[in-house]
Amino acid sequence: MFTKLHHVAIICSDYERSKSFYVNTLGLHQIEETYREERNSYKLDLGVGEHTRIELFSFPNAPERPSYPEAQGLRHLAFEVENLDEAVSVLVSKGINSLEEIRLDELTNKRFTFFADPDGLPIELYEK
Numbered sequence: 001m002f003t004k005l006h007h008v009a010i011i012c013s014d015y016e017r018s019k020s021f022y023v024n025t026l027g028l029h030q031i032e033e034t035y036r037e038e039r040n041s042y043k044l045d046l047g048v049g050e051h052t053r054i055e056l057f058s059f060p061n062a063p064e065r066p067s068y069p070e071a072q073g074l075r076h077l078a079f080e081v082e083n084l085d086e087a088v089s090v091l092v093s094k095g096i097n098s099l100e101e102i103r104l105d106e107l108t109n110k111r112f113t114f115f116a117d118p119d120g121l122p123i124e125l126y127e128k
Helices: 015-025 084-093
Strands: 007-012 029-036 041-048 052-058 077-081 111-116 122-127
Touching: 007 015, 015 041, 015 052, 077 084, 084 111, 084 122
Parallel strands: 007 052, 077 122
Antiparallel strands: 029 041, 041 052, 111 122
16 A cells, blocks of 8 residues: 655754754755745755655744653654764764764664754664
8 A cells, every 4th residue: 555655744943953954964955945924834845865755844833842751653763874884974074963872773783873853853874
């Protein structure tokens, strides 16, 4: 029935800060940006590879979502990378200081790490 994951939607607290983070820091490409005046809201479609999108939304006065302790709902966003050490180096060079220690997934024997977006959303890098 399902053929692929189409998109993940994220609501941010500061649109320009999050847009810069996802475009300039993480290197996602912009597909389309829309401002909806009636909602005082932006929607930015970002491409992740060839087949997946992130929809970045801004809504005035959106409530914070608890992350710690972990709350029910979406746990984190994960990106696959070819080389985890290189990806970590790039992020550190771009000022990402919230990277956790690289760990080994005991079920798959793959390496991974976490860091946070500007609103504290956990993001995982998972080595291919």
